[in-house]
Amino acid sequence: MSEIEQIDAAGRLRHLLSLEGLERRRIESIIEQAHHYLTPIGAPPARDTILEGVTVVNLFFEPSTRTRASFELAARRLSADVLSLDVNTSSRAKGESVIDTIYTLEAMQADIFVVRDASTGVPASIARHVAPHISVLNAGESDVSHPTQGLLDLMTIQLEKGDPTRLTVAIVGDIRHSRVARSAYEALMHFQVGELRLVGPAELLPDQALFAGASRETNLEKGIAGADVVMALRIQKERFAQMSEIPDPQEYFRRYGLTEERLQAARDDAIVMHPGPMNRGVEIDSATADGKRSVIRRQVTCGTAVRMAVLAQVSEHIRAGHG
């Protein structure tokens, strides 16, 4: 993926494919803009006309409610024309390649492709083929990348706990199959997180080559001891090679489920995060999910603000290309 430039020649954000290749100041700039788009729950959402005349196409090859809704609302609130295509049931049925679908939508003068796909490399491959003025945003790619999720997790942590260099963050669960963990890791490493621990059963911890700089722990209590941030992950059933490898929910909850009791090992003011959708009673119990440590809904609100910020930033690239 490194060969795709996410920044254009004039230094503007063009694509958002992974956080790995972005500079820290770019991430700061996106989060700063996201703060402009953040209004309290209950207040009306921020609105802007910055995407007027820009066509955003949501291409979700994997089903999604939350990410699609978040991108769709973000784009609408910035006054874009938004087209959401369920590509599973139409072109692919006729055997068209993804790239031909992209060429077709590009010829209809689409400007931004928001892409989710279950296989690795699809967003980058699209970015490699589109015309120079077009932007590609990765909305979830196999188990490798989900950059807007990484940004919203970082934004939430900064908002709730301040400077990451002084924080201990524990990511708990199915890290092996999680693009959320990968993108959170990349975001936190850019900001020199104090300590990052990966916690879960050995078979769900990632390959040793990945997550350099993070420690690994199979015991939950040890893993979250003294943590400022505890991030639970969903068991990604759809990404296990064999059904038989999927952990038994009750057994998993017994060993790794977050509860108020277990969280006493963490710091008193530790926050609990989850990217959703939650399996209550598996990764987390309801008292914790809805409790005062939980910033799970805050993450969602930050998510829409982050997506507005990313859309707003790439729109400058697009307008320059439009001439």
Add this chain to the structure above:
Amino acid sequence: MSEIEQIDAAGRLRHLLSLEGLERRRIESIIEQAHHYLTPIGAPPARDTILEGVTVVNLFFEPSTRTRASFELAARRLSADVLSLDVNTSSRAKGESVIDTIYTLEAMQADIFVVRDASTGVPASIARHVAPHISVLNAGESDVSHPTQGLLDLMTIQLEKGDPTRLTVAIVGDIRHSRVARSAYEALMHFQVGELRLVGPAELLPDQALFAGASRETNLEKGIAGADVVMALRIQKERFAQMSEIPDPQEYFRRYGLTEERLQAARDDAIVMHPGPMNRGVEIDSATADGKRSVIRRQVTCGTAVRMAVLAQVSEHIRAGHG
């Protein structure tokens, strides 16, 4: 459901879950506002900017063309941001609960949830969980409630036949499984309908505890004798506990299908209603459905106007909550 307040502390409509708990003057006020939004077929629809900046999410857990289209057009014509989610195929597939989906969309700053569900209590349960400024509109709930349908039926009857106190209304068909009948009953009872008759095979008449004040009749001719209004219902195949209980269509038509000939038992100027979708040749024949007694399309037009009125009224609650 009675424990959910549909009216806020300042006397504004907040939720619309059932007509039972609404005061008559509230219903009058909605219908009066709906008349403002009613333009003749062929004329351009009414438009308003009253929902500008308001986010309406359609959550249809049961498939629907007509009600979803009606709410979607109503919200668009009032300038709302509209998001329609087919929740069957996304989050529920991942095991997320309805309430977590709601919390997520609330955190994205959705303001109005339009909910249809096959089970009883889902709209009220959502209303119980949402933040104070948010509104929940019931767009069809199992066999118990479909309040905007009740309002549009009342509005159509008033428009076509005037004051309900002087009218005899016969509801014909599968009343046992019909939320349409329940909401029409509630609306008509608020307005002291002259006489209300439930007509159908004994096994499709409702439990004795329900529909107090209405008479019951298994013979169609007797049931519609002298009626001003004859409302046919669809056989709700999807709500029968056993397939074997579903009436044979030909036999049903022979006994309860509305035809011009049978309608001679009703008043000369009787109108014929049907909530749609119609099974022509089962509940009603085509000559009647398309004939001069039929106000079936009028009902649809009133439906969009009623939904605009309801959306406009709850928007005042939302704006007050937005502060």
Add this chain to the structure above:
Amino acid sequence: MSEIEQIDAAGRLRHLLSLEGLERRRIESIIEQAHHYLTPIGAPPARDTILEGVTVVNLFFEPSTRTRASFELAARRLSADVLSLDVNTSSRAKGESVIDTIYTLEAMQADIFVVRDASTGVPASIARHVAPHISVLNAGESDVSHPTQGLLDLMTIQLEKGDPTRLTVAIVGDIRHSRVARSAYEALMHFQVGELRLVGPAELLPDQALFAGASRETNLEKGIAGADVVMALRIQKERFAQMSEIPDPQEYFRRYGLTEERLQAARDDAIVMHPGPMNRGVEIDSATADGKRSVIRRQVTCGTAVRMAVLAQVSEHIRAGHG
């Protein structure tokens, strides 16, 4: 279909069901208006407010990405209210007839129905039933008609090669099952195309009664010899009566697949067209599809412009009807 008037009493375009019944000057007028809506790829798309307050309903009974996206973007860019319904999964499931769905949407004050259906006669049947101010646009009808495709093909040919009277056009492939070929034929015949050749295996050439004035050829090299325009078609697997009749892809490519080598039989400056979605390696190889002869993406851009032009023209009929 001939009995449906596509032009209203005042001479305005009302429906677009087939090109056969349109006068040449009408087609010229649509294409002329489409040129106004054509901006280069990379430039922002043309926008207009001409459909403000007009409700466009996309009723796709067959799945489609490209045509639905094209109509949806065309309508949005003209400021219409757009409702896209996947009718397969909702009303039809409840047994409602297509015409009752139309009556319902008409009562919700829809103005334009964009209809795709796998069976012959559905768009005309809808046109026969709608109120006088309403327009019906055929977005693909079985194997018989796809008029906006015919218009965009003609527009592309004129744009790239000029006056059709001096051109030799070869349509290659599954002409028997192709509404694209039928509509291209109708468009080209209105403009006295110099020579039109139908090229393909004998079993995929159309009935002798159809395509009067076109020659037939089973040998590809002979069929495209000296051609100015070579239009490849997709094998319409879904329209074969028996699976066993569907050509083997490799064998088909060997005999009829377009390659740079084979195109040497055509004129040096010949263009290559394909309506999409392409089966690369079956009807056409990638070097040709992406090569300098290819105007395939140009066709897509012309398609959106043509659909904007058609929507704009029927909107004049609608506004007159709205009074």
